[in-house]
Structures are given as C-alpha cells and as structure tokens.
Amino acid sequence: MIDFKQIKVIVLDVDGVLTDGGYYYSSGMEISNSVITKRFYTRDWYALEQVLKTNMHVMIMSQARDGCIGNKINYLKIHSRSLVWQNAFNSKHIHYHTEVDNKYAYIGEAQSTNISDYRDFYKWEYIAYIGDAENDLECMQKALYTGCPADAVPIIKEESNYICDAKGGYGAVYEFCMHILEKRNNI
Numbered sequence: 001m002i003d004f005k006q007i008k009v010i011v012l013d014v015d016g017v018l019t020d021g022g023y024y025y026s027s028g029m030e031i032s033n034s035v036i037t038k039r040f041y042t043r044d045w046y047a048l049e050q051v052l053k054t055n056m057h058v059m060i061m062s063q064a065r066d067g068c069i070g071n072k073i074n075y076l077k078i079h080s081r082s083l084v085w086q087n088a089f090n091s092k093h094i095h096y097h098t099e100v101d102n103k104y105a106y107i108g109e110a111q112s113t114n115i116s117d118y119r120d121f122y123k124w125e126y127i128a129y130i131g132d133a134e135n136d137l138e139c140m141q142k143a144l145y146t147g148c149p150a151d152a153v154p155i156i157k158e159e160s161n162y163i164c165d166a167k168g169g170y171g172a173v174y175e176f177c178m179h180i181l182e183k184r185n186n187i
Contacts, residue, residue, distance in 0.1 A: 020169030047177035104138035
C-alpha cells in the first residue's frame with residue numbers, strides 16, 4: 001500500500017503531459033524566423049500551486065530545447081500575484097530542467113550531487129512521477145507512485161498506478177495532483 005504522505009516531490013514531463021504534445025509554428029519564411037509555441041492548460045498550473053501549498057516540491061523535466069517551459073516559468077516568476085508561486089520560487093520548491101535526454105540519469109544525479117539544494121527530496125521513494133512516453137519508463141519503474149494521461153503510450157499505461165481520464169495538456173496534471181492531494185489528506 002502506498003503511503004501518500006511519503007511523497008515529497010511530483011516530477012512531470014512537459015510534452016504530452018503538461019501540454020498536448022503539439023508544436024505550433026508561425027509562418028516565417030525560414031525556420032530560424034519561426035516562433036514555436038505550446039499550449040498550457042490553466043487548471044494544471046492551479047493543481048501545481050495546490051501541491052506547492054503543501055510544501056511538496058515540483059520538478060518539471062523535458063527533452064525539448066525550445067524554451068517554451070522556461071518562458072512559462074519565467075512568466076509566473078514575474079507576473080504571478082500568488083504568494084504561493086513567489087514563495088515556491090524563493091524557496092526553490094519548483095525546478096524545471098530542459099534538454100534532459102535521460103531523465104532517469106538526471107534524477108540520479110540530483111540524488112547524488114548538488115544539482116538541487118534539496119537532493120534528499122529526489123530519492124525514488126519520495127517521488128510521484130507522471131509521464132506519457134517511452135522516455136519516462138525508467139523513472140516510472142523506480143518512482144514511489146506513477147501516473148499518466150489517458151492518451152499515454154500503452155507501455156506507460158501498464159506501468160502507471162493511476163491512469164488519468166484527461167489527456168495530456170487537457171487536465172491530466174490537474175487530475176494526478178489532485179488525486180495525490182486527496183489521498184494525502186485521507187491518510
């Protein structure tokens with residue numbers, strides 16, 4: 001049986017989990033002039049805010065090299081009026097990492113080095129992980145608790161403790177986080 005109060009950090013993928021996995025390009029004549037955008041779902045960020053209120057950490061990881069998640073995080077840092085977000089940034093309770101080709105190895109580094117001031121939080125027995133594709137599999141096989149969006153690939157669904165009703169980018173993060181928070185409060 002899972003002890004949900006043991007979860008100290010929620011780790012999530014970006015493309016296909018926090019977004020719908022689509023890339024949107026402007027109509028620049030050359031690829032270097034194009035603008036890449038991604039769509040985020042507001043309720044997912046609300047759920048992450050609720051997680052941060054409990055003093056848990058949030059780690060967002062992506063293989064992408066497009067800068068979209070960094071722009072979203074920086075927007076929250078600058079424009080959010082929520083004290084929860086401001087406190088999370090000041091206390092380093094939220095982390096995002098892009099260009100992570102091997103998420104399993106990256107979390108392993110966070111456990112054994114000073115990548116994070118809170119490296120003790122990044123032990124597998126404290127991690128709830130939500131992913132959608134094969135590059136999340138190793139992490140999901142080690143994490144304490146796992147989830148995936150409704151449209152995740154079959155092997156990830158097989159590995160998940162919780163399969164969301166929502167698709168990636170359409171509330172899967174909201175559903176997963178709120179499920180964990182509900183279970184933590186009921187224990």
